[in-house]
Amino acid sequence: MSNSTQKIKAGILGASGYTGAEAMRLLLRHPNVELTLLTADRKAGLSVEEVYPHLGGYGLPDMISVKDADWNSVDVVFCGLPHGTTQEIIATLPATVKVIDLSADFRLRNAGTYAEWYGHKHMAMTLQAGAVYGLTEFNRDAVKDARLVACPGCYPTATLIALLPLVSAGLVDPQDLVIDAKSGLTGAGRGLKQNTLFSEAGEGLSPYSVAKHRHAPEIEQEVALSAGLSDADVRVNFVPHLVPMSRGELVTCHVRLAAGKTVGELRAEYAKIFQNEPFVRLLKEGDMPQTQMVRGSNNCVLNVFEDRIPGRATVIAAIDNLVKGSSGQAVQNMNLMFGFDETLGLEQVALFP
Amino acid sequence: MSNSTQKIKAGILGASGYTGAEAMRLLLRHPNVELTLLTADRKAGLSVEEVYPHLGGYGLPDMISVKDADWNSVDVVFCGLPHGTTQEIIATLPATVKVIDLSADFRLRNAGTYAEWYGHKHMAMTLQAGAVYGLTEFNRDAVKDARLVACPGCYPTATLIALLPLVSAGLVDPQDLVIDAKSGLTGAGRGLKQNTLFSEAGEGLSPYSVAKHRHAPEIEQEVALSAGLSDADVRVNFVPHLVPMSRGELVTCHVRLAAGKTVGELRAEYAKIFQNEPFVRLLKEGDMPQTQMVRGSNNCVLNVFEDRIPGRATVIAAIDNLVKGSSGQAVQNMNLMFGFDETLGLEQVALFP
C-alpha cells in the first residue's frame, strides 16, 4: 500500500492519556494508517506537541472535543475514554466505523458483574452483546469479523496468555489460581494522583486493591469460559503491586497442577500453542521472563517453573503494559479487522537498556 | 552511659559490603558502642572514606585484613563475611567475643540441608549447635543469653514475622504457603554483577531463583518448628523478584486458612502478638504495607487481607532489607545480648520521601 489514498483513516478518542499517546506512536509508523482525528475534551484546541512534546513535528492533527468529531472522516476509532463515557459515545457512532475499545466498558459480558464493579448500570448492553474480547491469540477469528473489539485490560492480557492454555487443556485447577501481579506506573494513567508522583512511588513498592481490583472479574470470566465453568464458580486471588518503573508488567501465577500433571506437560502445551505466534515467546527452560525484554514492543515472554510444593507450579509472563497490554494489542486487532498482516506497525524490537 | 570508657567495643568483619556499611551507619550513632575494628580483606589499608564516601569524617578506623585483627580489642563482632569463610573465622575467635553473624552460616540447623544448599560441608557444627536464630521478636530470651546469634536472612525476616504468628496459632495451613517476595537491589550486594547494573535493573522487574533460593529452606525450617512438624514436611513456594529500587523488601504471602478460621482471627492474633513490639506495626484494616514506610528504619509494617478465593487470605509485610532485614536486627540482637534497651541506636524514623 504505497499510495496514501489507500490508507485507512483512524481516530483516537481520549488521545491525551498514555494509551492514546502510545496509539499515536504506533500508528504514526503504520504504513496503512493515517491518523485523522484526535479527541481530548480537556485538551481540545491544543496541538499534539503541547500535550506530548515527543510527538511534535509529525504533522498530527490538533486535539478537538469529541462532540466536534466528524465520524465520516474515520474508518476506525481507538477509544481510550473513561468507562461509562465510552458506552454513550460508541453507541452514537455510525455503523460504518469500526471500534477498538481500550476502556473496560465492553469487557465484561455480564451486566450484573459490570454494575457491581463499575458502580453503575451498563448503558449499551446491545453493543456489548456484539463485542469481541480482543485477546488476539485466543480470539483471532472473531476479531477478524468484529465491528467492536473490547481490548483486554493489561493485567488480564498477561495473565490470560499465561493461564488459558493450561486451563483449556485441563492441566491446572481453575479454582486455585493465585496471581501476584506487578506493574509500572503508567498503568495508573496520566491523571494527577498523589501516589503516582515520582517522590511517592520512587524507591518504593506498593501493593494496592488487594482482592478488589477490577481486572479480577475479567480474568475470572475468561478462565471460567475456558474451563467450561460458570462465572460464579471461578474466583482468583489477584494482588497487584506498583513497581517504580514507568512501563512493564509481570504476573507471577502460582498454580495447582491437575492430578497427575507435570511441569513438563505445561511446557509442552505452551510450546504447541504458541509455536507460530508472532508476539508470544516461550523462553528456554529456566530462563526468567523480565519486563526489560519487552519494553516498547508488542511481545509477551513467558516461562513455567517447578514449585517446591509438590503438585504446584509457577508461571511467569511479562509484557509492556502500554503495548501488548493496551495500544499494541489494539493495533494487532485492527490489523486483523482490516485484513492487514497481523504484525504491521508492530515490528519494533524491544528497547533495552 | 555518658562515659565513653563504659562503651562496648565492636568490630565489623567484612565491612566493605552493604551490610557492613549499614552496621557502621547505625553503630556510629549508638550511644553505648565504639567501633574499634573494621576488616575487609580486599580493601585492607583503605580508609572508610575511600570505601564509603558518605562515612568519611567520622574518625572510623581504617580497614584491615581479618588476619591482622586483634580480637582482644573487641567485645562483639558483626560478621558480614561470605558463607563458608565465616565458619572458619568464627571458630577461631576467643570465647569472650560475642558474635552476631549476618551471613547464612549458622541459620540452618541441619548439616545436610546446609550442605545441599551451600554446596559444601558445614565446618563448624559444634558452634552451630549453640547458635541462636536471631529473629528477635520470636526468640528474645535465647538471644539474651547467646554468645553466637545467626541473624535471619532478609526474606525470612519479613516472611516469618508475617507467618509465624499464624502458623504457631494454627490459623493457616503450614503446607500451603505461597510467598511472592520482592526486594531492592541492595539485597544482591555490592559485588559486581551484570544484572545489578543500573542500566540492566532500572526500569525493569526480574524474578530470579524461582523455587531455588537459599532462603526457602530457612523459612521452611522455622515454619516447621513453629508448626511442630519435621523439616521435611514443610515445603514453601518462594519466588523472589528484583525491583528497581535500592532498599526495601516486601513479601506477599498467599495463605490457606485452617478450617473454620477467618481473616478477623488472623488480624486479632497479630494485634495480640505485636501489641508491645517496638518495631512491628500492624496497620489499620485495609491499609497497605509499603516499603516507603520503613526505609532506613528498623520497622516492619504488615497487614492481612481477605482473598477472593474462599478460605484463603493474603498477608503482606514490608521491611528495609538492610535494617530490619540485616544490620538493624543485628544491632537489636546486640542490645539484648548486652542488656541495653532493645531500641538503642535504632530510633531513626523512616526516611520518606
Add this chain to the structure above:
Amino acid sequence: MSNSTQKIKAGILGASGYTGAEAMRLLLRHPNVELTLLTADRKAGLSVEEVYPHLGGYGLPDMISVKDADWNSVDVVFCGLPHGTTQEIIATLPATVKVIDLSADFRLRNAGTYAEWYGHKHMAMTLQAGAVYGLTEFNRDAVKDARLVACPGCYPTATLIALLPLVSAGLVDPQDLVIDAKSGLTGAGRGLKQNTLFSEAGEGLSPYSVAKHRHAPEIEQEVALSAGLSDADVRVNFVPHLVPMSRGELVTCHVRLAAGKTVGELRAEYAKIFQNEPFVRLLKEGDMPQTQMVRGSNNCVLNVFEDRIPGRATVIAAIDNLVKGSSGQAVQNMNLMFGFDETLGLEQVALFP
C-alpha cells in the same frame, strides 16, 4: 534535658508538605523538642498517619486548621506555608513565639524585588526588616538573637555555601557566576503536577525556569552583599534541572578567578572557613561531591576543580534538599535560637545506599 517538661514546644504550619514531613521526622527524635501543633488546612482533621503513613505510631497530634491553632501552646513554629499566606499568618503571631520560616516570604530584603518575582506586594515589610537570613554557617550570631529566621531556599543554600567564601575573599568575579543546578523531585513539592509524575519524570532529565527561577535573585542578593556590591550589580546565570531521584541537590558553579588567583587558593580558603563546621565538609582533592553522600543528613559536601579554560574553576556542592536545604537547616537555626548544641537532632549519618 531528661525531663520532658523542660522541652520546648514546637509547631509546624503547613505540615502536610514535604518540608513539614521532614521537620516532623527530625523533631520526633530531637531530645529537647515536643511537637504540639501541626496545621494543614486541607488535611485538617486527619491523623498524621493518614497524611504520612511512615510517621504513624509516634503519637503525634492530628492536623488542624491554622485558624484553630492555640499559639500559646508553642514556643516556636516552623512555617512551611505557601508564600504570601505566610506573611499574613506570621504577622498575627504573639511576639513570644519564635518563627522559623521555610517559605520564600522573608528572604528578599528588597520590597521591589519581592513584588517582581512573587507577583504581589509584600504584606509584612516591618517583619521583613527584622528577619535574619538563616544560612547558618554565615549568619550564626544574628540567628542566635533572631525572633524570625528566613531559611534560605534549597538552591541558594548549596550555592551560597560554595560561593560566599570565594566572593567574600575576592577570589572570584561576582559578576560572572554560572550556576548549573540539579535537584531531585521533592524540590517540586507534594502538590499534584503532571511533570512530577513518576512516568513523566522517571528516566528523564528536564531543565526548567531557565534564567527565571526565583532562587536567582536570592542568590544575587547574598552574593552582592558579600561582595560589597549593590543588588543591581550582580546577575547570575542560574539554570536548574529536575533529576529522576527523590532527594538531593547538586550545584555545579562555573566561576572566573579573580586576577592572579589560583584553584589552590580557593581550596585553602574553603579549608580555613569550614574547618570547624559540623555540617560542611571539603572533600579531598579530586574527590567528587555526590548527592549520595548526604542523603537524609544535614551535611554539605563540596570541592573545587581546575577548569580547562585558563582563569576559570568549577566548584561543586551537594546537599539533601529536604535537610540542609530546608528542614534540617531550620532545626539547626532553632538549636541556635534556643541555645542548644547546634547539632542536636541532626546527627543522623547519610543513608547510603
Add this chain to the structure above:
Amino acid sequence: MSNSTQKIKAGILGASGYTGAEAMRLLLRHPNVELTLLTADRKAGLSVEEVYPHLGGYGLPDMISVKDADWNSVDVVFCGLPHGTTQEIIATLPATVKVIDLSADFRLRNAGTYAEWYGHKHMAMTLQAGAVYGLTEFNRDAVKDARLVACPGCYPTATLIALLPLVSAGLVDPQDLVIDAKSGLTGAGRGLKQNTLFSEAGEGLSPYSVAKHRHAPEIEQEVALSAGLSDADVRVNFVPHLVPMSRGELVTCHVRLAAGKTVGELRAEYAKIFQNEPFVRLLKEGDMPQTQMVRGSNNCVLNVFEDRIPGRATVIAAIDNLVKGSSGQAVQNMNLMFGFDETLGLEQVALFP
C-alpha cells in the same frame, strides 16, 4: 529493495556492548541490511539471546571471535571495540569493507592529542588521515564518500549540534564555552564497575572526570575547526554528570555572545541551519529540551535561552546517547555511505513515557 538478495551485509564488531546491542536493534528492522556477522571475543560461542535476551527469537547469528570473522561476508562493519584494539583490527580489513567506527580511535586528527588523552601512540595514522568525522549534519558530503567514518562521542554529538552553528556564524565566543553535561548510565557501558551498580547510582547524582573527560579535546577540535582557530587556541569547560536514568543525554551550554549579537540571532541561525534536518528539531521559543522527548529515537531537540547575565545565553540540547549519540548516528552515516535514504531504519518515534 524488496528483494533480500539486494540487501547489504553488515557486521558488528564488539556486539556484546550496549552500542552493539543498539546497532542490532536498529539494523534488525532496517529494510536494506542483513546482519551476517557478530563478534564478541569474551562471549564467542554464545547466542545473541544468551547475551541480550530481548534480542532472542530474531534469528541473528551467534557471537564469534573477531579472529574467526570472514571479512568477505560483509559490506560494512560497525566497530564498537575498545580504543586501541580498534586500530589494529580495522587496519587489517579488506579495502572493500566500509567501516563505521563507534570507538574513539579515529576521532582525533592530531596524533599528539590522541596519545596524550588515550595513553598510547596511535597505531594507524594512515587510516586516520582518511577518516571522516561522522557528525552527519555537518559533514554529509564527506560521509557519503568515506570508507572509514569515525562517529563522534555521545557528548560531542549533542554539544556540537548545539554549538557549531553558533561558532561557525561568529555568534558566540569560541573561547568561553562552558558545557555542563549530563548522561544516563548506559553512557558508562556494560562493563562491571562499582559506580554503575543500581544501588550506587540510583537516587544519586555524580559529577565525574571534571575537566578531564576525553570528549573535551574532541569538542575543542571541532569548535576550533569551525571557528578557524588552531586546536591549541580552544579550551572548553566540560563537566559531565551521571544521572540516574539508563538512556539520555542533555548538554547545557553556557555561552558568551559575540559583541552585539542577540539570542534572537542565535535562534534565527538555528532555524535556518536545521530547517530541513530530519533528526534535529529546534523547539518553540521557551520550550525545554528534555531527554524524555527523544528516548529510543535518533532525534536531537534543542533550544536557546536568554541569560540573566547580559551578553550571555544558554543553549540546551538533548539526545538519546545510544541512538543519535552512537548507533543511530552510525546507521545514519551508513545510509549515506550506501546511497540509501538517510532516515531508513531510523523512523522510530521516541518512546514516552
